[in-house]
Amino acid sequence: MASSSNKRHCRDSLEMSPEKALKLFDSGGVLIVLNLPVGSVFGIDMKVYQVGDKFLGLKMIPPGLHYIYYSAVSKDGCVAPRTGFFYFFSPQEIVMKKWDSSNEDLNSLAPSGEEKQRIRENLQDLDKNLGAYPYQTLKEWNRLTCNISESLVSRLQPTCGTVSSVTQLIPLSYPTEESKEPDSTSEKRFQSLEDKYLPNMKQVPGTEIRFTEIPKNKYPDGCSAAQITMHNMDSTYVLEQLLEQYQNKEDIIGELQMAHVCFLIAHVYDAFEHWKNLVQVLCSVDSGLEKYSAILKTFLTILHYQLKEIPSDFFVDITSSNNFLVSTLQIFFENVKSSNVNEEFKKFVDNFRKNLTKTYKWDFEMIPDDEQPVVVEL
Numbered sequence: 001m002a003s004s005s006n007k008r009h010c011r012d013s014l015e016m017s018p019e020k021a022l023k024l025f026d027s028g029g030v031l032i033v034l035n036l037p038v039g040s041v042f043g044i045d046m047k048v049y050q051v052g053d054k055f056l057g058l059k060m061i062p063p064g065l066h067y068i069y070y071s072a073v074s075k076d077g078c079v080a081p082r083t084g085f086f087y088f089f090s091p092q093e094i095v096m097k098k099w100d101s102s103n104e105d106l107n108s109l110a111p112s113g114e115e116k117q118r119i120r121e122n123l124q125d126l127d128k129n130l131g132a133y134p135y136q137t138l139k140e141w142n143r144l145t146c147n148i149s150e151s152l153v154s155r156l157q158p159t160c161g162t163v164s165s166v167t168q169l170i171p172l173s174y175p176t177e178e179s180k181e182p183d184s185t186s187e188k189r190f191q192s193l194e195d196k197y198l199p200n201m202k203q204v205p206g207t208e209i210r211f212t213e214i215p216k217n218k219y220p221d222g223c224s225a226a227q228i229t230m231h232n233m234d235s236t237y238v239l240e241q242l243l244e245q246y247q248n249k250e251d252i253i254g255e256l257q258m259a260h261v262c263f264l265i266a267h268v269y270d271a272f273e274h275w276k277n278l279v280q281v282l283c284s285v286d287s288g289l290e291k292y293s294a295i296l297k298t299f300l301t302i303l304h305y306q307l308k309e310i311p312s313d314f315f316v317d318i319t320s321s322n323n324f325l326v327s328t329l330q331i332f333f334e335n336v337k338s339s340n341v342n343e344e345f346k347k348f349v350d351n352f353r354k355n356l357t358k359t360y361k362w363d364f365e366m367i368p369d370d371e372q373p374v375v376v377e378l
Contacts, residue, residue, distance in 0.1 A: 038053045145257055211259065
């Protein structure tokens with residue numbers, strides 16, 4: 001976001017009539033960012049910039065949810081891990097942040113109503129130092145976040161208010177004495193050194209994303225062996241336990257979207273693991289297909305847009321060369337095919353499968369290696 005090209009950025013990102021641009025300028029939100037070091041990375045939603053020496057923030061921010069993130073650069077050129085925060089902008093809202101070099105973070109400022117009014121009246125003067133919101137990415141952003149409510153963000157985001165791409169750890173306890181067990185193997189020697197020199201670590205309280213815990217118990221108490229086997233294959237019971245933890249059943253889709261944004265844009269690996277686990281729960285529903293068909297239809301629609309933003313080889317496990325999405329969706333497609341769910345839903349799912357096959361060349365007919373018949377040589 002070099003300051004010398006602010007006007008060019010505005011024209012390139014908007015590609016709209018002067019009348020519409022002026023309307024957005026007057027009605028959009030404004031994010032004032034002070035003292036962010038030159039050369040730092042700064043982004044909003046799906047657009048990333050590099051900060052110039054005259055950068056003072058962003059203008060024309062549409063109302064609704066946005067994710068703002070940054071990686072400050074030090075004097076010697078070292079780039080900090082990505083940090084960001086979710087924020088719901090109201091029309092014409094002015095938000096102010098100031099870089100604090102002591103804690104290396106953006107601190108919130110609370111300007112008075114009079115100060116905000118003065119900023120709003122002087123926006124024309126600030127225009128050359130404010131980057132325009134990248135409207136060419138707004139449609140994609142809305143598709144990725146359309147089910148994330150403000151209440152859900154409040155419940156899931158870290159209590160510290162920011163999301164960090166790097167897990168922040170503190171010592172839980174320190175080693176008190178050396179291990180006296182014989183170091184008979186390299187594994188034991190390594191464990192002995194670990195116990196001797198490394199403290200027991202835990203994540204700094206308040207910095208973790210508070211994702212809904214997926215129930216570990218996959219079946220009700222008192223189940224027979226046959227019922228336990230059935231529940232291990234059919235995630236309907238787990239899904240129902242999950243849904244009880246939300247204010248609205250649709251919030252499970254919002255959490256799926258928030259996890260996706262947190263790993264795609266915030267670069268949080270734990271968010272990918274949670275997203276993956278939610279996908280597996282939703283794709284393993286069998287007996288509840290008809291009851292939860294509306295949620296599952298929304299899920300497939302959201303998954304369609306999520307996959308468009310991720311490289312198709314991202315899901316391939318390096319060690320096994322198996323795409324977890326292919327095997328997971330294959331189970332879902334088979335469950336739908338053999339179910340009594342209505343034909344409209346079956347047709348929707350079949351079209352989704354055909355689209356994936358055409359777009360990504362994923363084979364949902366191939367039998368997994370662990371299910372292949374075993375050849376016994378006599």
